[in-house]
Amino acid sequence: xxxxxxxxxxxxAGFVVxxxxxxxxxxxxxxxxxxxxxxxxxxxxxxxxxxxMLPGGIDGLRLMETLRAQDNTTPVLFLSALGQVDDRxxxxxxxxxxxxxxxxAFAELLARVEALTRRGKMDGPMTRLxxxxxxxxxxxxxxxxxxxxIELQPREFRLLEYLMRHAGQVVTRTMLLEGVxxxxxxxxxxxxxxxxxxxxxxxxxxxxxxxxxxxxxxxYMLRAEEV
Amino acid sequence: xxxTAADGTAAGKARKPxxxxxxxxxxxxxxxxxxxxxxxxxxxxxxxxxxSTIGLVQRQVENAIHSDDLALTALAQPPDGNLAEVAEAIAxxxxxxxxxxxxxxxxxxxxxxxxxxxxxxxxxxxxxxxWYQLPVSRDGTESVALLRxxxxxxxxxxxxxxxxxxxxxxxxxxxxxLIWTGFLMVVLGVVGAIVIRSIFRRxxxxxxxxxxAIAKGDLSRRLPVGVGEEFDELAVIINDMLDRIxxxxxxxxxxxxxxxxxLRTPVTRARTRLEDAxxxxxxxxxxxxxxxxxxxxxxxxxxxxxxxxxxxxIEAGSRRAAFASIDLTQTLWDMDELYRAVAEERGLxxxxxxxxxxxxxxxxxxxxxxxxxxxxxxxxxxAPGMTIDLSAxxxxxxxxxxxxxxxxxxxxxxRNRATERFFRAEAARNTAGSGLGLALVSxxxxxxxxxxxxxxxxxGLRAVICLPSRE
Numbered sequence: 071x072x073x074x075x076x077x078x079x080x081x082x083a084g085f086v087v088x089x090x091x092x093x094x095x096x097x098x099x100x101x102x103x104x105x106x107x108x109x110x111x112x113x114x115x116x117x118x119x120x121x122x123m124l125p126g127g128i129d130g131l132r133l134m135e136t137l138r139a140q141d142n143t144t145p146v147l148f149l150s151a152l153g154q155v156d157d158r159x160x161x162x163x164x165x166x167x168x169x170x171x172x173x174x175a176f177a178e179l180l181a182r183v184e185a186l187t188r189r190g191k192m193d194g195p196m197t198r199l200x201x202x203x204x205x206x207x208x209x210x211x212x213x214x215x216x217x218x219x220i221e222l223q224p225r226e227f228r229l230l231e232y233l234m235r236h237a238g239q240v241v242t243r244t245m246l247l248e249g250v251x252x253x254x255x256x257x258x259x260x261x262x263x264x265x266x267x268x269x270x271x272x273x274x275x276x277x278x279x280x281x282x283x284x285x286x287x288x289x290y291m292l293r294a295e296e297v
Numbered sequence: 298x299x300x301t302a303a304d305g306t307a308a309g310k311a312r313k314p315x316x317x318x319x320x321x322x323x324x325x326x327x328x329x330x331x332x333x334x335x336x337x338x339x340x341x342x343x344x345x346x347x348x349s350t351i352g353l354v355q356r357q358v359e360n361a362i363h364s365d366d367l368a369l370t371a372l373a374q375p376p377d378g379n380l381a382e383v384a385e386a387i388a389x390x391x392x393x394x395x396x397x398x399x400x401x402x403x404x405x406x407x408x409x410x411x412x413x414x415x416x417x418x419x420x421x422x423x424x425x426x427x428w429y430q431l432p433v434s435r436d437g438t439e440s441v442a443l444l445r446x447x448x449x450x451x452x453x454x455x456x457x458x459x460x461x462x463x464x465x466x467x468x469x470x471x472x473x474x475l476i477w478t479g480f481l482m483v484v485l486g487v488v489g490a491i492v493i494r495s496i497f498r499r500x501x502x503x504x505x506x507x508x509x510a511i512a513k514g515d516l517s518r519r520l521p522v523g524v525g526e527e528f529d530e531l532a533v534i535i536n537d538m539l540d541r542i543x544x545x546x547x548x549x550x551x552x553x554x555x556x557x558x559x560l561r562t563p564v565t566r567a568r569t570r571l572e573d574a575x576x577x578x579x580x581x582x583x584x585x586x587x588x589x590x591x592x593x594x595x596x597x598x599x600x601x602x603x604x605x606x607x608x609x610x611i612e613a614g615s616r617r618a619a620f621a622s623i624d625l626t627q628t629l630w631d632m633d634e635l636y637r638a639v640a641e642e643r644g645l646x647x648x649x650x651x652x653x654x655x656x657x658x659x660x661x662x663x664x665x666x667x668x669x670x671x672x673x674x675x676x677x678x679x680a681p682g683m684t685i686d687l688s689a690x691x692x693x694x695x696x697x698x699x700x701x702x703x704x705x706x707x708x709x710x711x712r713n714r715a716t717e718r719f720f721r722a723e724a725a726r727n728t729a730g731s732g733l734g735l736a737l738v739s740x741x742x743x744x745x746x747x748x749x750x751x752x753x754x755x756x757g758l759r760a761v762i763c764l765p766s767r768e
C-alpha cells in the first residue's frame with residue numbers, strides 16, 4: 071500500500087515511517103502542511119496519516135478540508151495530541167476516517183491504517199463473509215463452520231462480523247470497543263479479552279485449525295493460516 | 298393655589314443646574330430620584346389638602362348665599378310678592394345674630410337703596426348672577442365679601458353675599474403652613490437624598506473593597522450579607538462564585554501536588570527498569586522484556602494524564618453543548634452484557650435490575666464511562682463468589698443508577714474524599730489504579746446537574762449516581 075505520512079515531529083515521523091515500511095508498505099513523508107497537501111493532491115495514496123497541528127500555514131484540518139473539496143476521498147487517519155472528545159469529533163466531522171491520540175502504540179496505528187484501506191474496498195453490499203471454512207450469512211444472520219452450524223448471541227455475531235470484515239488484519243481492543251460496542255474509552259477491566267475468548271470457545275474450540283489468533287502487544291486477528 | 302404649586306417645585310428648581318453631571322454617578326442618580334419622588338408626593342399632598350379645606354369652605358359659603366338668594370327672590374315673585382316684603386325680610390336677617398356676616402343690598406329700579414347692610418353698590422359688580430369677591434363697605438367698616446347680584450321682577454336688584462374675612466384668614470394661615478411645609482420638605486428631601494447616596498456608596502464600597510482584596514489574592518474574603526435584600530442577593534451570588542473559584546483553585550493546587558507525587562512512582566519505576574536494563578541486561582531478550590515493561594509503565598502514566606484531561610474537560614462543562622435527550626435503558630443493558638462475561642469469568646455474580654424508562658438530558662458516552670468506572674471498581678474489589686448489583690430506575694424525576702459490591706468498601710471517614718483526584722483508600726493501596734475513577738464519575742454526575750453518593754453496603758460499597766430526569 072502507498073501511505074502518506076504528514077507529521078512534523080522528526081522522531082514520531084521516523085518511527086512511523088520505519089514501522090510502516092517494515093510492515094511492507096510504501097511510504098512518503100512530508101513534514102509540513104503545504105508539502106503534504108501538494109503530495110496528497112498530486113499523487114495517489116491508499117491512506118494518509120495526518121497530524122492535526124502542522125507548521126507551514128496549513129494545519130491538518132485545513133489540509134483535509136482542501137482535499138475533500140477536490141473530491142479526493144483517500145482515507146485519512148488523524149494523529150493528534152489534541153485528545154479531547156471535541157477535537158476527535160471535529161476531526162471526524164470534517165471528513166477524517168479515524169482519529170488516534172498521541173502517544174500511541176505503533177500496533178494500534180498500523181491496525182487502524184490497514185483497516186482504513188480495507189474499508190475503502192468494501193463499499194459494495196455484501197451478503198456473505200468467509201474466512202477458511204468459517205462462513206457468515208449476513209442476511210439470515212447465521213454462522214457455520216464446515217458442516218456445523220454455530221449459535222451466536224447478537225453481540226458475538228457482531229464481534230465475529232467485525233473480525234471477519236477485517237480478516238487477515240490485526241484488530242486492536244480499542245478498535246473492537248469502538249466498532250462493536252461503540253465505546254470510546256478504555257475500561258480498566260479486560261472486557262474485550264473475555265468476550266473474544268468466549269467467541270473463540272464457539273468458533274475454534276471444537277475444530278482442529280484455530281482461526282482467531284491473539285497478536286501479542288497488539289490485539290487479535292482472524293485468518294485461516296497459522297500466524 | 299398658585300403659590301402652593303410654586304412651593305412644591307422649589308426643590309425641582311434647585312436640582313436643575315448641573316443635572317447631567319449629577320446623573321453620571323449611580324449614587325447621585327438614586328439620590329436625585331429619591332428627592333424627585335419626595336417632592337412630587339409633597340406637592341400632591343399640598344394640593345389635596347388645599348382643595349379639601351379651602352375648597353370646602355368656599356363651597357359651603359356659596360351654598361349658603363345661593364339658598365338665601367332663592368328665599369329672598371321667592372318673596373319678590375308676583376302675584377303676592379313685592380319689594381316691601383323682601384326689604385322687611387332683609388331687615389330681619391340683618392338684625393338676626395345667627396346671620397352675622399351676611400350681606401344684603403336691595404335697590405329699586407331707579408337704583409335707590411331700599412334695604413340691606415351695604416353702604417353702596419360695590420364697585421366692580423356689573424354682571425348679574427355671577428360670583429364676585431370684592432372689597433365692600435359694610436355699615437361703615439371695610440371688609441371682603443363673596444357676592445352675587447340678581448334682578449328681581451319689577452327691575453329691582455338684590456345683592457346677597459357673605460363676609461369672607463374669616464375665610465381669607467384661614468386661607469392665609471394654610472398658605473403659610475404649606476409654604477413652611479414645602480420648605481421643610483425640600484430640606485428633608487435633600488437630606489434624605491444625601492443619606493441614601495451615602496448608604497449606597499457604603500454598600501458599594503464594601504463590595505469593592507472586598508473584591509479588590511480578593512483580586513489581590515485573598516480568596517478567603519467574602520462579601521458581608523445582611524445589608525439589604527437586593528444587596529444580599531448580589532452578595533450571595535458573588536460569594537457562591539468565589540466559593541466555586543476557590544474550590545477550583547484548591548482543585549488545581551491539589552492536582553498539581555498529586556501529579557508531582559503520584560506520577561513520580563511510575564516514572565521512577567520506568568526509569569529504573571530502563572537504566573537497569575542498560576547497565577545489566579545480559580541478553581537481547583532481557584533488554585526487550587525490560588523495554589516492554591517500561592512501555593507499559595509509560596502507558597500507565599499516559600492513561601493517568603488522559604483521565605486527568607478527561608475530568609478537566611468534563612468539569613469545564615463544554616460538553617454540555619453536545620447534550621441530547623437520551624434513554625439510558627439500552628445503554629445500561631449493553632454495559633451489563635459487556636461486564637457480565639467478565640464477572641462470570643471471575644466467578645462473580647452480576648445482578649442487573651434495570652427499569653425502563655430512564656430518560657435523561659445528557660451525554661451517553663460520559664454516562665457509559667461513569668458506569669463503566671463503577672463496574673470496573675466493583676470487579677476489582679470483589680472476591681470470587683460475591684455478587685455485584687447494577688440497578689437503575691426512575692423515581693421522583695431522578696434517574697438513579699446504583700452499583701453495589703460486597704468488597705471491602707470505603708471507610709466512612711474516607712467516603713467524602715473518595716471522589717478527589719488521586720485519592721486512594723487504605724484498602725485500595727495494594728490494588729492497581731490511579732485514584733481517578735470516582736473523580737471522573739463525580740465530574741460526570743455534576744456535569745449533568747446530578748450527584749454521586751457513596752454508601753455502606755454492609756459490607757461493600759454502594760455507589761449511587763443520581764441524574765435529574767428530562768421532562
